[in-house]
Amino acid sequence: MERISVLIVEDNLDKRAEIVNILSSVEYIDKVREASSGEEVKEMLEGAEPGSEPNVIVMEASLPDDGYRLAETISTSYPWIPVIMIEEELKEDTVRSAIFAGAKDVLLYPLNPGKLVEAIYRSFEAEKKKTLRKDQPTVLRKKARQGQVITVFSTKGGVGKTFVATNLAVSLALHGKKKVVLVDLDLDLGNAALAFNIVPRYNISDIINEIRNLDRDLMESYLIPHQSGIKILAANTQPGMGEFINAEHIELIIKVLQELFDYIVLDMPSRLQDPVAPALHEAEMLLLLVTQDVATIRNIKACLVSLHAMNYPRHKIKLVLNKTESRSDIRVKDIEATLNQGLFGILPAEHKIASSSLNKGTPVVQLHPRAKISRSFRHLARQIAGAGENGSAAAPGGTVSSRGKGRKQEGEIE
Helix, strand or coil: CCCEEEEEECCCHHHHHHHHHHHHCCCCEEEEEEECCHHHHHHHHHHCCCCCCCCEEEEECCCCCCHHHHHHHHHHHCCCCCEEEEECCCCHHHHHHHHHCCCCEEEECCCCHHHHHHHHHHHHHHHHHHHHHHHCCCCCCCCCCCCEEEEEECCCCCCCHHHHHHHHHHHHHHCCCCCEEEEECCCCCCCHHHHCCCCCCCCHHHHHHCHHHCCHHHHHHHCEECCCCCEEECCCCCCCHHHHCCHHHHHHHHHHHHHHCCEEEEECCCCCCHHHCHHHHCCCEEEEEECCCHHHHHHHHHHHHHHHHCCCCHHHEEEEEEEECCCCCCCHHHHHHHHCCCEEEEEECCHHHHHHHHHHCCCHHHHCCCCHHHHHHHHHHHHHHHHHHCCCCCHHHCCCCCCCCCCCCCCCCC
């Protein structure tokens, strides 16, 4: 294994000794150098022979001469040396300062030895890959077809977006052994990883920190594999981090994922926020979830009006009825009449096994493969696959006949 040289910048002697002690037991880390101030670091870097600079710099953020300014200077003058910042506490403004200063990772005191070593190794490997890409001739890799983006959305909370997105992703993976990734775009409140009983090691914020270097290899390193065959890009684990993510970031993430996967399933928040807007624009299908209650139906009707007003392609919009009860007062034909669109998919309500699958962190299509709801998910996956192969033809989700348009149709919900 290639050896890594590390420079520790810390004015507190005890803390510096702690870091040196942690790294001294790591076989592939050597040449651990120390500095206590920004001036000392600058002199060391300016006087170093080409190629003898440290591979990674681990720096205390609260240095007397401003750790953020020093990090920014290093990132600008020595962009090939990744900087890892160590903070006393994790606050929104400190994380923002570290990111804008060019830090590749942020750690907290008291230090977790495993996380420190991992941060150093990952930063070193990411920089090495970037250097290799610069040195190699550009190779144009063509893909017969870009991955299809399937966006799962509803303007009403509690309709089961994450449940549908997770089980659909697994069903698509099983159908024709396709490569599928599930992306949790509920940036601050997402729980898609929890639905798989996964505590995410990395999340979308880790990618944003490396967005300038994002390519297929780097993207793969941040995805979480699941035994079902799919991969997962988790949402932020800390509320408020979504503020640092914008629409350009999401668009780039989707584009890179399209190069890697056959299907990209996007689990959306309940509001159409600017950062996640590309999830609509890039979607080959927008699965709008509706349930058999008046509030949700009215909500979805308003959503359809908004989508039509912004000239969103009607052929992309597919209505999926979730938690369907045969004894409900609101019938399927009532919903179709009210929304003036046929249903693309119907998923039955099987509350007991659905709840069991969520509690166990196992998708229902794996936990109860013979259940009616699992068969419905497999049918939905086949429809999506068939529509994609036929150029998004989708008779099941077409518009209801316009007979009587402009007046209330039979069964329409006001």
